[in-house]
Amino acid sequence: MLTIDKLKGYGADVDEGLARCMNMEDFYITLVGKVLEDNRLPLLEQQISEKKLDAAFETAHALKGMYANLSLTPLTKPVSEITELLRSRTDTDYSALLAEAKAQFEALCSL
Secondary structure: OOOHHHHHOOOOOOHHHHHHHHOHHHHHHHHHHHHHHHOOOHHHHHHHHHEEEEHHHHHHHHHHHHHOOOOOOOHHHHHHHHHHHOOOOOOOHHHHHHHHHHHHHHHHHHO
């Protein structure tokens, strides 16, 4: 079961996330639970592999917003880097950043 303490241990800035959720713990936990159901990270990886950089930017930007608004810092960091590279349509090797994002997502799912 997802808890505030587990999210703190994961590295989320829970105080900031809770402030955005009017300090309603149940609401915050529910929103984090919705992140766990989101399937756009594999979509982002596919879009990048297919060199669909415009679509990948849109997906990365949406993920960045979702993760950042909930202060899921370990997940926000690699996705933010991907977003900024895609913003300038940089055709580069994203594999390390994608691997980090996937690892952080899996760590979050395992809480």
